[in-house]
Amino acid sequence: MSTKHHYCNLPQVPTREFSLGLMPNRLEAIIILEKKWVNGTKLKYYFFNDDTFFTNAVDTLGNQQKILWKGTSNEKEAVRNGFQKWMDLEIGLEFEETTNRLESHIRIGFAKGEGSWSYVGRDCWDISKSERTMNFGWNILNDEDTILHEIGHALGLPHEHQNPKAGIVWNETAVYNELAGAPNFWSREKTHYNIIRKINPDEVQGSNWDANSIMHYPFGAGLITAPTQFQNGIQPQGGLSPRDITWVKQFYPKIDRRKFLTIKPFYSEVFDIEAGQQVDFEFEPKETRNYTVRTFGKMDTVMVVSEHVNGEDVYLSGDDDSGEDYNSNIVMKFVAGKKYIINIRLYYKTSSGATCVMIW
Structure with missing residues (x-):
């Protein structure tokens, strides 16, 4: 059976409906770019940092508890380093930390047990300034890949393992059973949305599948039936792949x-x-x-x-x-x-x- 992994779970947002009669090439062009930022944008990120913001929850004994959104100084520093790693690529976007929640584009929480996730690109615009657009739900101090992955979503990157060009055929029963257990405890709906579902081919901008992308989940044995070479699992190499770097520079070239x-x-x-x-x-x-x-x-x-x-x-x-x-x-x-x-x-x-x- 496969090795257990924590997985990012994207918040579901309503699918945009287009007017009837749009030409396919026009529709494709819109889908490619609709979640991407205007190049040259300075994305300001904010850390929830006090006891004011939290999630109400019930523990195993039925007691009410508050899951605070604030993180430790070490967690925040790890995320700062992740933003810097993307910015070191000399792209046309900038990142800047702000202590003013109302001017922020990206609002980051560290609510443990709620999973790690982020809204994709400009979907952040539609989220209330009192809500998170990104969360880190487990220990990330030695998990740079999770940090880079969630920031990748904030830049507009979808999940690469959902790229229809991958040709992945899932053992769906095994996938649903795997994700229903520890450490994710996902519903069938969440598993379908984040793994089984194929994203619109236009979202991947006609690119080839990149099994080493920072946006690709690792998978253990028994979850994939085809291609046959991946029946024993897929383990991305870690870090930003060459295609990740090419992609982000293509959509966000350095501003002159x-x-x-x-x-x-x-x-x-x-x-x-x-x-x-x-x-x-x-x-x-x-x-x-x-x-x-x-x-x-x-x-x-x-x-x-x-x-x-x-x-x-x-x-x-x-x-x-x-x-x-x-x-x-x-x-x-x-x-x-x-x-x-x-x-x-x-x-x-x-x-x-x-x-x-x-x-x-």
Whole structure:
């Protein structure tokens, strides 16, 4: 029988429903990018650090207890090191710890016995600021892979063992029985969602299966019936695989602010990029008033407006028009003398050639 493992369990979120009639290639482009952050985002993470936040639970004797979300100083330092390891790859995202829960993107708890998990990418936006978006539910002080795995989810990476290109055929009875016992104690529904279920092939961006990915679970003998070479189990090598590194650099290439374009009111700024690519503008208004920022053309984009303050881009507003029949459109007040950043990431466009954005 297989070796027992603690497994990450992703929170279930509603499946997005798209309008009927979307072309398959347009749908594919949207699914690839919909959970990815706009490149250049500084993701701020927060540790729950007092007794105010907890989960109510009942112990084996029927007594009420509180499972605190706060962690130890050593646990928090281990997670900081995990963020740094991803950032050392010199990607276009940054990570910064914050003590202000209300400005955080990622909120981290250490509630033991609740499993380790994270929301995937931009799903974090929809979670209340009083709730966790990531949890470490067992001792992680000597478990760097779990830390890197959960941060990978926060970047937008799905579970690699659910990649339909893997061709894994499960011994489903054995898998359900394995996960129903210690140390996971999962329901059939949770096991199906996190292991048996195949993710949408578009989520893996047409990539090949990577059995060494940090996003791949280890599996012991008896759980896989095919491919036959894995009937005795799969043990990823540990750490970030070469494909993990290639993937994250592909979606979040290092930002070069020298290439930012200047945008001025009432001038159509033309840009020509491909699906998955991004264009960045700087705007310094000469007068304080409400402005409209809008893309034009038959395309799907996500557009974000930030204010550049003390070397940092502070998020102000965003609009995602993917799968809709309108263009990204933001109306807001800009203040004279300040600098604003407008990031536009393209999901899909109906034809080759240039598109444009205008502010007025």
